[in-house]
Amino acid sequence: MMDKELSVMVxxxxxxxxxxxxxxxxDLSPIDKAWELAVxxxxxxxxxxGAPYLDHTLQVASTLASMHLDLDTVVAGLLHGVLKEDVxxxxxxxxxxxxxxxxxxxxxxxxxxHYNSKLAHQAENVRKMLLAIASDIRVLLVKLADRLQDMxxxxxxxxxxxxxxxxxTKDLYAPLASRLGIDWMKRELEDFSFQFLxxxxxxxxxxxxxxxxxxxxxxxxxxxxIFHQKLGESHIRPTRIIGRPKHLYSIYKKLVAQKxxxxxxxxxxxxxxxxxxxxxxxxxxxxxxxxxAPVPGRIKDFISVPKANNYQSMHTTVVGPREHFIxxxxxTEKMDRIAQEGVAAHWAYKEGQSIxxxxxxxxxxxxxxxxxxxxxxxxxxxxxxxxxxxxxxxxYALTPGGEVKEFPASSCPIDFAYAIHTEVGDHCxxxxxxxxxxxLKYQLQNGDxxxxxxxxxxxxxxxxLNLVTTTRARSRIRAWLRKEEREQALNLGREICDKxxxxxxxxxxxxxxxxxxxxxxxxxxxxxxxxxxAKVGSGVITVQxxxxxxQPPEIxxxxxxxxxxxxxxxxxxxxxxxSVYGKKGGSSGIHIDGIDDMMVKISRxxxxxxxDAIIGFIxxxxxxxxxxxxxxxxxxxxxxxxxxxxxxxxxxxxxxVEIQISAENxxxxxxxxxxxxxxxxxNIVEISGHTTPTNTADFHIALEVEGLGHLxxxxxxLRQMEQVITARRV
Numbered sequence: 158m159m160d161k162e163l164s165v166m167v168x169x170x171x172x173x174x175x176x177x178x179x180x181x182x183x184d185l186s187p188i189d190k191a192w193e194l195a196v197x198x199x200x201x202x203x204x205x206x207g208a209p210y211l212d213h214t215l216q217v218a219s220t221l222a223s224m225h226l227d228l229d230t231v232v233a234g235l236l237h238g239v240l241k242e243d244v245x246x247x248x249x250x251x252x253x254x255x256x257x258x259x260x261x262x263x264x265x266x267x268x269x270x271h272y273n274s275k276l277a278h279q280a281e282n283v284r285k286m287l288l289a290i291a292s293d294i295r296v297l298l299v300k301l302a303d304r305l306q307d308m309x310x311x312x313x314x315x316x317x318x319x320x321x322x323x324x325x326t327k328d329l330y331a332p333l334a335s336r337l338g339i340d341w342m343k344r345e346l347e348d349f350s351f352q353f354l355x356x357x358x359x360x361x362x363x364x365x366x367x368x369x370x371x372x373x374x375x376x377x378x379x380x381x382x383i384f385h386q387k388l389g390e391s392h393i394r395p396t397r398i399i400g401r402p403k404h405l406y407s408i409y410k411k412l413v414a415q416k417x418x419x420x421x422x423x424x425x426x427x428x429x430x431x432x433x434x435x436x437x438x439x440x441x442x443x444x445x446x447x448x449x450a451p452v453p454g455r456i457k458d459f460i461s462v463p464k465a466n467n468y469q470s471m472h473t474t475v476v477g478p479r480e481h482f483i484x485x486x487x488x489t490e491k492m493d494r495i496a497q498e499g500v501a502a503h504w505a506y507k508e509g510q511s512i513x514x515x516x517x518x519x520x521x522x523x524x525x526x527x528x529x530x531x532x533x534x535x536x537x538x539x540x541x542x543x544x545x546x547x548x549x550x551x552x553y554a555l556t557p558g559g560e561v562k563e564f565p566a567s568s569c570p571i572d573f574a575y576a577i578h579t580e581v582g583d584h585c586x587x588x589x590x591x592x593x594x595x596x597l598k599y600q601l602q603n604g605d606x607x608x609x610x611x612x613x614x615x616x617x618x619x620x621x622l623n624l625v626t627t628t629r630a631r632s633r634i635r636a637w638l639r640k641e642e643r644e645q646a647l648n649l650g651r652e653i654c655d656k657x658x659x660x661x662x663x664x665x666x667x668x669x670x671x672x673x674x675x676x677x678x679x680x681x682x683x684x685x686x687x688x689x690x691a692k693v694g695s696g697v698i699t700v701q702x703x704x705x706x707x708q709p710p711e712i713x714x715x716x717x718x719x720x721x722x723x724x725x726x727x728x729x730x731x732x733x734x735x736s737v738y739g740k741k742g743g744s745s746g747i748h749i750d751g752i753d754d755m756m757v758k759i760s761r762x763x764x765x766x767x768x769d770a771i772i773g774f775i776x777x778x779x780x781x782x783x784x785x786x787x788x789x790x791x792x793x794x795x796x797x798x799x800x801x802x803x804x805x806x807x808x809x810x811x812x813x814v815e816i817q818i819s820a821e822n823x824x825x826x827x828x829x830x831x832x833x834x835x836x837x838x839x840n841i842v843e844i845s846g847h848t849t850p851t852n853t854a855d856f857h858i859a860l861e862v863e864g865l866g867h868l869x870x871x872x873x874x875l876r877q878m879e880q881v882i883t884a885r886r887v
Contacts (some may be wrong), residue, residue, distance in 0.1 A: 159572025160455040168192075169235075172215060172530050175222040183228055187253060188218075194252070198242045206310035213306055214238065216315050224339075224498060229253075230295045237299050241267040262294035264303070276480055297333060301342060308349035323353035338466035347406040355409070362405055362412075374404065377426055380478055384430065384445075391444045396490060397431040399503040403484075427484045431493055435460060438487045442471050445485060449475035450483065457603065460492070462553055468496055530855055542587045554605040567603045568626045574609045575630035582633055584611040614835040616641075643691055649780055650694030696775040696798045740860035745801050747773070747783055757802075761810070763788040770867025773802040811861035813842060814868055815887040821880045822854040830856065833878060837871045853882065 173185050194216055202210040218234035232253060240246060240261055250258040304326060304659040311319050327350035334343040352359045366373075378398035384398050403426065430441055438460060445451075455474035463469045470488040488496065551566040554573060562576045570590070575582030587610040588595055594610075599829040603609065618639040625631050651665070658664055665686070668674045673687060681698055683689035692698040747757045757773070763785045765771050770786040776800045783802055784791035791799075820826055827846070834841060843859040862868045868886065875884040 169215065169218075170239060171237075172219050172222060172231070179225045180228060185228070187228060187232050187257075188235070190252065191232045194239060194244070195235050198239045198244060202242075203720065204310070205307075206313040208310070216306045216464060217299070217302045220305060221298065224298070226295070226298060229256045230260065233257050233295065233301060234299050236261050237264045250462070259293055260295050260299060262429060263293060264299050294337070294420065297337065301330060301334055301339070301346075302757050303338075305342060305345060305349075308346060311349065311353055318470065323803075326350045327354065327690060328603070334499075336466055338464075338468055338495065340497055342694065344404040344406075346403050351406040354597040358409060359405065362409060366405075366408075373426060376430075376479070376481070380483065382430060383478055387448050388430075388441060388444055390414070393432065393441055394435055395427075395430050395432050395441070399429040399431070400426050401429070403427055427486065429493070430485065430487045431490055432487065435488065435489065438471050441487050442473060445473060445475060445487075450476050451475050455484075457553075460488075461759065462555075465561065466500075468498055470496060482569040524703045538667040552601050553603050554601045554607050556609050561608075564601055565626050566600075569599060569624045570595065570597055570607060570609065571599070571621055572625050572627045573601065573607045574611075575625075575627065575633050577609065579633050581611060582610055582630060583617055583637060586610055586612045586614060586615045597621075642695075645780055646691045646694030647687060648694065649775075650690035650692070653693055667733065694775075694780075707850045711887065747771075747804065757783060760784045760788070760790070761813075762790045764812070764814050766814050766862060766868060767804045769805070771802055773800040774798055775800060785849060811840065811863060813859060814862055815857065815859050816872065816875075816884060817887050818858065818866075818875060818884045819882045820854050820856070820878070821882065822848050822852045823880060826854055827856075828881055829878065829880065830858075830875065832872050834858070834860065834871060837867070837874055839867065839871050859887070 176183075176185055176188065187823070195211060197215065199210040204210045204213040214235050214237065217237065218239065221234045222231050227517050236249070236253070237260075240249070246258055246262055246503055249261060307322065308326060311322060314322075326346050327377055331343050331346040331350065334346060351596065381398045381400055385395070388395060388626055432438055432441055452474040455472070457472040460469050460471055469492040470486045472484070472486055474482055474484050481869040533790055540664040552564040554562050554564065557561065562573060564572055564576070566644070570588035570776075571582060573583055573588070585597070587597065588599070589604050589610065590599060590601075592606075617634045619638060621634050622631060625634065656666055665674070669675065669686065678684070678686070678689055681689055681692070683692060685697075689698070747759075758780060759765060760782045765785045765788075767782060771783050772786050772791060773781040774782050774791060774794055776782050781800060781802070818830060820830065840861040841858060842861055844856060846856040848854050860868070860871065862871065870884065872884050875881055
């Protein structure tokens with residue numbers, strides 16, 4: 158039991174005084190009851206800093222009370238660790254009600270997330286946290302207060318542990334605080350993280366800022382005085398004008414991003430002008446711009462278009478007194494309270510207070526965040542998605558109907574399309590921005606009005622992953638590609654299996670009906686027929702293993718169970734009712750017995766053309782890629798996934814191939830080379846070139862030719878040119 162001295166030092170009286178200051182007329186006896194339980198459970202327990210754990214729980218509860226949160230949240234702050242000890246959830250519900258019990262349970266189920274732990278375990282813990290947040294936002298508020306108190310004492314643990322906790326705080330907790338609009342907490346969490354992640358840079362920055370403190374304060378006083386004067390001349394009487402230094406981490410990010418020394422960061426101080434009405438916000442902005450030149454692109458109106466976390470303010474950056482860049486925010490008192498306290502400024506759980514439209518949007522966005530992330534199964538992709546989803550919005554674009562959508566910087570119309578609906582994203586072919594057609598790689602700008610153009614024939618493309626920035630778009634595109642790849646793998650696997658079984662005058666359907674398929678699935682360690690077909694089509698199950706496993710029982714019995722020989726494999730057997738290369742050629746001009754040509758792709762790494770010796774390679778989920786036999790990439794793969802292929806009469810009249818030309822640099826050399834290529838009926842698809850210090854011109858050209866003979870003719874004629882030194886196929 159806790160000794161008497163500690164009982165006197167650590168007690169809840171200060172917490173009750175703080176709670177009573179805003180919970181007028183509320184019965185605070187639950188705080189006393191919660192304290193008694195905390196004392197019984199944590200009396201001898203120590204915080205990782207070595208301080209009494211009771212002191213930590215009291216600090217967490219006091220932080221929540223300072224945010225003017227409801228009594229249940231404050232009580233949950235006192236009890237947030239009791240379920241890890243000898244206290245049951247049932248007892249907690251009986252003593253304090255469902256609300257407190259659910260918050261404490263949500264906090265308890267969120268175990269520590271260590272960034273050096275196994276990836277899958279880490280991802281699962283973050284997933285649990287997000288699910289708990291979605292069920293009750295107060296779980297996150299308690300966890301944020303808990304983490305803030307931990308960060309205050311982080312210097313008591315090892316350097317390795319400091320790095321782990323600080324990284325987790327920067328990547329997860331600070332962005333979540335920002336999502337709730339709790340700016341002061343976000344800034345403190347970021348600065349604490351900065352201190353432990355980059356101790357050298359932190360100490361250097363603190364030292365430099367402290368050395369210029371007196372000069373900076375003098376400038377702040379001067380600017381505030383000038384602002385009062387200029388606004389007063391226009392009959393605007395601000396209730397407050399505040400000049401505060403930007404928090405350390407935001408300055409550090411600017412130093413790193415812009416690669417500049419601290420001396421060149423002019424907006425180290427942000428000014429906040431608090432006025433009485435929205436009208437005065439716009440009037441004050443006009444006065445500021447009339448006296449100091451605004452920086453283009455740095456004017457943002459979050460009053461008419463609030464952020465998702467309900468933040469409202471006017472932002473501008475101007476070239477202020479003494480030609481210094483200064484950042485200015487203009488807002489009302491109510492806006493300022495919401496900007497600092499976020500969701501806690503008008504807490505929906507307070508007695509008799511209904512939830513606001515802004516809060517509804519905020520909670521809906523958080524639930525959608527969780528819903529989107531739940532569809533991401535791969536642990537690494539999931540954790541990357543969490544970090545990507547918790548971005549600070551920098552771009553605000555609108556639908557034609559005026560609905561605001563928020564995006565990270567560098568977002569494109571595809572991100573916008575998926576923000577509207579998955580179907581819109583999947584079928585997006587283009588976009589009109591401010592009435593003009595733009596390419597899909599266009600980067601959205603603040604205030605853009607975006608109209609998405611769709612087509613029922615459009616499908617997501619792998620290249621889109623290089624354009625999008627939002628987690629929602631990326632996860633939807635990947636989901637489509639996975640589905641498409643699985644369908645392709647199923648089709649290819651079915652065709653390969655059908656081809657093999659056809660030689661024994663049986664089919665998959667007959668094997669299913671006879672029950673032999675169960676033995677096949679067991680042998681191949683597959684859960685279902687589709688699972689097996691997908692693994693065959695994707696190359697997970699090798700051709701050699703497949704051939705042995707596909708032998709019908711009567712064939713194996715006839716062979717006496719002997720091992721099959723190489724001549725028995727699917728790659729070389731020519732017996733049975735099928736004939737090798739019996740299927741007529743498709744659009745690729747490749748023959749593979751029993752396999753749909755739609756699954757065959759010409760490899761871009763070596764670009765084989767008719768006449769080249771070729772081999773097919775069964776890829777993972779994307780059919781068969783065809784390589785030249787001497788292709789370096791092919792030779793480094795598993796030969797068991799190779800399949801014999803041959804050229805046929807192609808439906809295509811041309812094939813892409815790349816050549817390299819080195820020539821004497823001179824006037825008209827490019828035109829002369831193009832003329833020779835054109836005279837041989839070859840089409841130039843792409844061309845790039847440069848001159849060398851030895852005054853030669855090197856060209857890399859992509860051509861379309863009919864086949865190997867056509868290519869050789871083009872190269873021969875190029876080599877016959879007087880200026881050409883070398884001409885070769887790449």
